[in-house]
Amino acid sequence: MNLEKVVFAFFILLAATLNGGFVYGDIDNPDHHSQWEFFAALVVNIIAAVLKFGDRTQLGAIHLATSLVACLQLSAAALLWFFAPTTAAGTLAPADMAEVVSLAAGALFANVVSVTLMIVETARQRR
């Protein structure tokens, strides 16, 4: 067992699961979308992208690209959260929340591609 491979797979999967967990729920209901989960998803996605640096193969390049897309989507969502006015309860207005979640849903798609790539790569090696 290669520890580096475990770490790599762990972060890619964690990035996807956290992202998915955040997106899950009513799109405009702030109670369904945890700020902490979003924060964790962003951090893990950045780490996953950094882990993919420096792989010169074609598959490695696509891997890196999917992670960069996910980071970009999540950063856009974070910026939105950063600038959006908060309500009296300290949460976002439903319209803003919906925008943040939809951007995060885009990132989720990129993460799904990344996980699929990883599975395909593993399956190919088995053969």
Place this chain on the structure above:
Amino acid sequence: MRFSVVFIAFRRLRAPIITLVLIFAVGISGLVLIPGADENGAPWHMTFAEAFYFMSYTATTIGFGEIPRGFSANQRLWVTLLIFASVVGWAYLVASLLAIARDSAFRSAIEEARFARAIRRLREPFYLVCGFGETGALVGENLDRLGRRFVVVDMNPDRIDHLALMDLSQSAPALCADARLPEHLLEAGLAKPQCKGVLALTDDDRANLAVAMAVRLLNPQTPVLARAESAAIARNMASFGTDHIVNPFERFGAHLALALAAPASQRLIDWLTTPPDATFVPSKPPPRGHWVVAGYGRFGREVTDALRAQGLDVTVIDPDESSLPGVRAVMGTGTEPGPLRQAGIASAVGVVAGTDDDIVNLSIAVTAKEMNPGLFTVLRQNLQASSPLFEAFQADITMVPSRIVANGCLAELRTPWLTQLLADIRARDNAWAEALLEQLGSLLGSRTPVLWRVRLEPEFAPALAQAMTGQIRVPVGMLTVNPDDRTHRLPALALGLARDRVFRALPDADEHLQLGDELLFAGTAGARRAQSHLLSDAGDCAYVLGG
């Protein structure tokens, strides 16, 4: 290839970047979680945005000082920890960056990328010099003086550094790599149409052979000039059509033989091959009689053969050779009086010091000269660095292999057809050379001649080519008429005429020229300028032809 630099950098920076990301993440989490108190004493939490902002200016040690509110004791403790952790994180990243910058793999990747860009941007014709030792440096220096560009491939980084320190008028891209590998030759622009020639000048015969072979296969149109010190390698190179092979030892042997057999021919060749800005000092012809050759290596063998071919009596001194077929041999080193005396130095007319050690050679010459002051001395100088010693000794002939190879290559590059002319001179007799020397001497005095080629094509000689397409017949002599006063002649002489790639020396002055002919001229720089007017200026051309 181009991105390899970036990839290497990113790979190495993974760990420090992840460390920093984690420090940020933990720090931000703590800042958000730990409660502070507002002015009224009510508990208050930082938002993620505020925490990120605070973290950014604290972690980078900028310490902006703008904080949302005064911190509680818990917050202060956490921030203290953060400051230390983040400084360590940044220091780790900076240290990794510096390590990459110092890393040799990274640096060579950068050098290679820079070299590739320089080659891509090279739009002028250039020569590819493989091996930048003494010979390569001499050739490079002279190419630069002639205004030609060159590219260097050498696997010794010291020599690449030496190139960087040379005072060149135009930059010469250099690649520190093994020229034996074809990929490096291609990287250095072998396949580019601007590559006018390849010079294989390394001190390894087999490497030169590999280069010559690679060029023959990868870019057959490009001429190859190769240095070969062993006869077998030279034959091998010739077998697949290497254009020009220079064997310094064989060349020197031929030189010595010619100097003995036909001194005037040798003087003529020396005179024609002296670089234009150097002063020509005619060498004393070697005397006939008994010769002592100390050191019987590649050099000694060539010299002994050359001397014996001229019917001279030769004695060899060598530590390993006690008996040689047909030659009298003495065992010893030649640096001691004993073996020299035994070899008959007292009655000899000349001594050749030809070992591969400069100090030994000087020692032989000095000892021999003490025993017989009238000796003609031939010295082999292996290293350019020994020059001061050899200049101080003032041997009658100093043979420097690197200089012989460099001059051989340069003569070929500088003036096409010169090699053919020199071969012709060697083939003719002494009297012919004497006559030519006299003729050139009356034109030029003691100056060294400028040699140049004239191509009778519309592109290079528009006015004359125009006239020749009419019915006007132009004899060779017409090209040396002074365009300012047609009753006078320019101080220049047509040394050869090449028609359909066949070269003939000394064409008659009244021989008629054809379009497409190439001529080799020797003369003064002024004559060359005046002649170029005649070739390209319709008025001058008509004036000369009208007479």
